[in-house]
Structures are given as C-alpha cells and as structure tokens.
Amino acid sequence: MSLLLDPVPGAATAAPGTPGVTTPAAPQRHAAVKPGWPRRARWLAALTACWAVFLTTFLLLTGGHWWWRPVELMPPLVFVAVPLLLLAFAPLARPARGRLAVAALCCLAVGFDVSGLNPAALSGGATPAPPGAVRVFSWNTEYWYDGSDPQRFHDYLAAQQADVYLLQEYVGWDLDRHRPVRVDHVAELRRLFPDYQVVAVGELLTMSRYPIVASRALDGLPYLGDPVRHGVPADSDFGDYYRHKVLRTDLLVDGRVLSVYNVHVPVQLDISMDPTDPEFTEFMRAQEDRRQAHYRALRADLAGNRNGQLVAGDFNATSAMGELHDLAGGMTDVAEASGLLYPASWPDSKPWWRLDWAFVSGPMQSHDYRMVGPQGLSDHLGQRFTVSLTGTG
Numbered sequence: 133m134s135l136l137l138d139p140v141p142g143a144a145t146a147a148p149g150t151p152g153v154t155t156p157a158a159p160q161r162h163a164a165v166k167p168g169w170p171r172r173a174r175w176l177a178a179l180t181a182c183w184a185v186f187l188t189t190f191l192l193l194t195g196g197h198w199w200w201r202p203v204e205l206m207p208p209l210v211f212v213a214v215p216l217l218l219l220a221f222a223p224l225a226r227p228a229r230g231r232l233a234v235a236a237l238c239c240l241a242v243g244f245d246v247s248g249l250n251p252a253a254l255s256g257g258a259t260p261a262p263p264g265a266v267r268v269f270s271w272n273t274e275y276w277y278d279g280s281d282p283q284r285f286h287d288y289l290a291a292q293q294a295d296v297y298l299l300q301e302y303v304g305w306d307l308d309r310h311r312p313v314r315v316d317h318v319a320e321l322r323r324l325f326p327d328y329q330v331v332a333v334g335e336l337l338t339m340s341r342y343p344i345v346a347s348r349a350l351d352g353l354p355y356l357g358d359p360v361r362h363g364v365p366a367d368s369d370f371g372d373y374y375r376h377k378v379l380r381t382d383l384l385v386d387g388r389v390l391s392v393y394n395v396h397v398p399v400q401l402d403i404s405m406d407p408t409d410p411e412f413t414e415f416m417r418a419q420e421d422r423r424q425a426h427y428r429a430l431r432a433d434l435a436g437n438r439n440g441q442l443v444a445g446d447f448n449a450t451s452a453m454g455e456l457h458d459l460a461g462g463m464t465d466v467a468e469a470s471g472l473l474y475p476a477s478w479p480d481s482k483p484w485w486r487l488d489w490a491f492v493s494g495p496m497q498s499h500d501y502r503m504v505g506p507q508g509l510s511d512h513l514g515q516r517f518t519v520s521l522t523g524t525g
Contacts, residue, residue, distance in 0.1 A: 173225035173232075180218050180235050187211070187239055191246075195454020198420035199413075201400040207484040208452045209474065211243030248451035248486055250475055252468040259469065261499035261518045264386050266342070269294035270444040270490060271506070271514035272396065276315055278304045280509055286324055288509055292516055296383070297339040300396035300446050302332055303373065312373045334372035336379040336394045336445075343384040349376035350433055355425035362421040377426040380433065388521050391437050393430065395445030398422045423448075427455050434493070440521050444490035446512065451486065463491035466517045470501035477513040480506050490515050495523045 169177070193200045219236040222229045250257075269292040277285035289297065304313035312335065321330050321339065328339040333349040353375050356362050364371040379394040398419050405412045434441060443463065449456040467475045467490070476483035483503075492498055501517040 169228055170226070173228050176218065176221055176225040176232055177228060180232055180239070183214055183218065184235065184239055187242060190452070191242075191454075194452060195456075195458065198400075198416045201416060201420070204450070204453055205400070206452075208246060208248040208450050208486075209484070211452060212240060212247045212249065215240035215243055246452040246457075248474060248476070250465075250467055250470065250473055253471050253473045257468060257470045257472075258500040259497075262520055265499060265518050265520040266296060266383075266385060266390070266442075267294045267516075267518050268296045268298065268392075268442065268444065268490070269504075269514055269516050270298040270394075270488065271504075272300040272446040272488065272510060272512040273302065274506075274510035274512065275301050275303060275305045276317070277509070284507075285509055288507060290325075292504065292514070294516065295341045296392060297328075297337075298392065298394040298444050299337045299339070300394070301335055302337040303335045311368065312370055314370050314373075331379065331381055333379050334370075334374075334376040336376065336396060338379055338381045338392065338394050340381065340383050340392075342390075344381050345384050345389065346382040348380055350378040350380060350426070350429040351375050352377060352422065352425040352429045355428040355432075357421045357425075362418045362425075374422075378430050378433075382439065385521060389439045390521060391439040391441050393434075393441070393443040393445075395430065395443060395447060397426055397445075397447045397449065399448050424455070427459060431459060438494070440492070440494040440496045442490070442492050442496065442519060444488075444515060446488050448487050449489075456489070460489075460491055463493040464496070464498065466490040466492060466498040466515075466519065467501045469498035469517070472501070472503065475501075475503060477503055477515070479511050480513055483513060488512060488515050490517055492519055495521055497522050 190203065194204055215236050219233060219240065222233040222236055225232050269289075273285075302315065302317075304315050305311075306313050318330050318332055318337075321337075322328070325339060328341055329344045331338050331344060331347045336349070338344075338347075349372070353359055353363055364374045368374065377396050377398065381392050381394070383390045383392055400419055400423070401412070401416050405415060430443070434443070441463075443459075444466075447456060447459075476486045477488040478485050490501070497520050499518040499520065501515070504514040504516050506513060
C-alpha cells in the first residue's frame with residue numbers, strides 16, 4: 133500500500149514551469165528611506181542662508197568701497213526686519229524649525245548692532261540737566277534760506293533757544309552749474325543774535341553764547357588719495373567749500389574748554405545723475421575719496437584733543453555704515469538720552485534714515501535729545517539736545 137501525503141497549503145503541486153502553475157515571488161526587502169524636508173522648509177532654509185551670507189558680506193565691505201555704497205543706502209531697520217520675518221516663519225518649517233529659528237536669532241543679534249535702534253529709549257533715556265548745561269541745536273539748513281522767507285528762517289532758529297548752533301549748508305546753490313554759491317550772512321546774524329559769537333568757514337557756521345576761545349577748520353585736502361582730481365575743482369572760486377567739512381570751535385564753559393565739532397560729510401552719490409553715465413561712477417569714486425579724507429581729518433584731530441568733545445552734524449551715514457562705526461567706537465551717541473526707539477532725521481516728511489548724529493567724548497554727559505521738525509525749511513530734521521561737562525577742570 134502506498135502512503136499519500138497532503139500538500140502543504142500554498143505549495144505548488146507541480147514542478148515549476150509547468151503550464152498553468154505560478155510560483156509566488158519571494159518578498160523583496162527595500163532600504164528604509166527617510167522623508168526629505170518639505171518644500172517650505174527648504175525655501176526658508178535657503179532664504180535664511182542667503183540672508184546670513186549677505187549680512188556677512190555687508191559687514192565685511194561696508195565703509196570702504198565706493199561700488200558698495202548703493203547697497204548701504206537701505207534703511208538700517210532692514211537688518212532687524214528680515215531676521216524677525218525669518219523667525220516668524222520658522223515654526224512652519226518642520227522638521228527644521230529649531231535650527232532655522234536659531235539661525236534667524238543669530239542674524240538678529242548681529243543685525244541689531246547696525247539697525248539704528250536705541251534700546252536706551254526703553255528706560256526713558258533723559259536725565260535731569262544740572263545748572264550750566266549746554267543746550268545745542270544742530271541742523272542741515274538745506275542751502276540756508278535760499279528760496280525761503282528769511283524772517284521765518286531766523287524765527288525758527290530763535291525758537292530753538294540753544295546756547296550753541298551748529299549749522300550746515302551755509303551756502304546757496306547754482307542749479308545750472310551744479311555748484312555751491314558763497315553767501316555772507318555773518319553780520320546779519322550778529323545783529324539778530326547779539327548775544328552770540330559767530331564763526332563761519334566754507335559751508336559751516338557755528339554760533340555760541342559761550343566765548344569762543346579758538347576756532348579752526350579741519351582741512352581734508354592732505355588726507356585725499358588723489359588731491360589733483362578730487363580736491364578743489366580748477367574752475368571753482370570757493371575752495372573752502374571743498375576743503376573744509378569740519379569746523380572746530382573751543383568754547384569756554386564755566387572756566388573749562390569744550391571742543392565742538394560742526395560736521396558735514398559729503399554725500400556718497402548724486403541721485404540726479406544718470407547711473408549709466410561714466411561720470412556717475414567717477415563721481416562716486418571721487419566722493420569716496422573725499423568722504424574718507426574728512427573722516428581721517430576729524431579722527432586725527434580728536435585723537436590729539438584732551439578737552440571734552442562734542443561732535444555733531446550731518447554725516448551722510450547711517451548706523452550700518454562702517455566709517456561711522458569707526459568714528460563712534462570710542463564716543464557716546466547723545467541719542468541714548470532720548471525716548472526715541474528709532475531716531476531718524478531724513479527725509480523730513482517720512483524719516484527712515486538717520487544721517488544726522490551727535491556724539492560726546494571725554495568728561496561729558498548727555499541729558500536729553502530730540503529731533504525737531506524743520507517746518508518746511510529743510511529736508512533734514514534738526515537735533516536739539518543738552519550736554520554738560522562732568523568732573524572738575
């Protein structure tokens with residue numbers, strides 16, 4: 133007798149390859165594949181990396197290259213606005229949200245230093261001024277009262293009730309020749325402000341209720357890289373306008389000397405020029421040389437001056453520009469004594485940029501600071517502030 137065994141369930145009952153019979157395939161093993169980042173996470177990572185690269189490049193190049201100047205003209209608030217936006221979107225970038233948030237915070241920390249924000253405003257800023265404190269008004273007049281009512285202009289100055297006035301653009305302007313025009317209003321000012329001494333050189337004018345014991349204009353010509361091409365134009369009869377952009381006056385304040393620097397640094401470029409014209413880039417090269425020369429002249433004089441120092445005026449530089457950082461590194465921004473979280477002085481209608489600055493150094497203290505509307509007389513807001521000499525003489 134034969135023994136019959138039942139086939140195992142699922143097993144083939146005929147040899148492989150027999151017609152009508154199929155052989156189940158052996159199960160295949162697939163390598164585990166980790167899911168990639170979602171598209172929005174990849175986009176946010178790319179944007180964060182691009183901003184970090186731009187920020188690093190900006191900080192390396194700012195303040196020393198004429199061709200980088202157009203990039204520097206953005207409002208400094210951008211340096212906090214962009215990282216904050218990246219930080220706000222970071223929670224949407226799973227699974228990389230933690231890493232992207234940290235990167236955005238790092239960019240924010242670096243950008244905050246050049247943003248122009250004034251954290252001291254959060255604590256009130258201003259402090260009581262002692263008797264004898266010096267009230268100062270610094271203002272770019274936009275070509276004096278050229279085209280405006282002289283009486284209105286003088287009334288505006290008197291309304292500031294300052295002890296010291298630091299005024300820039302004490303000139304007229306020839307629109308056809310695109311050149312400054314010398315003006316002479318010193319005698320007029322001495323008549324209208326009899327309690328003040330007046331000193332004017334080039335486009336800078338300083339008035340002081342305190343005795344002026346010495347004054348001199350700092351000459352930028354020796355500091356030019358190319359004095360022949362970038363110095364005084366050959367056809368100009370107003371050399372002081374080009375050579376002197378800083379006017380120092382030493383004031384006698386309660387028996388001590390306070391050195392006051394009235395500053396107007398030249399602009400980086402001329403927006404009225406055609407950017408495709410070779411003269412546009414040549415002008416930018418020349419202005420870079422001139423700007424650096426006047427900054428060098430100012431730094432050299434400050435370094436050799438042991439008096440209390442007040443430096444104020446139109447620097448045509450924002451908080452993000454390297455040359456201003458170099459100058460202000462050892463000084464105190466007077467705006468720290470204000471309640472302005474973002475001090476801005478230009479343009480007067482909607483100020484987004486702070487081009488006008490005031491610094492003190494040495495035995496000095498700032499007590500208050502504010503921006504004053506120009507009432508249609510200029511495109512710059514004025515700076516009105518109070519400082520005092522500290523310690524003993």
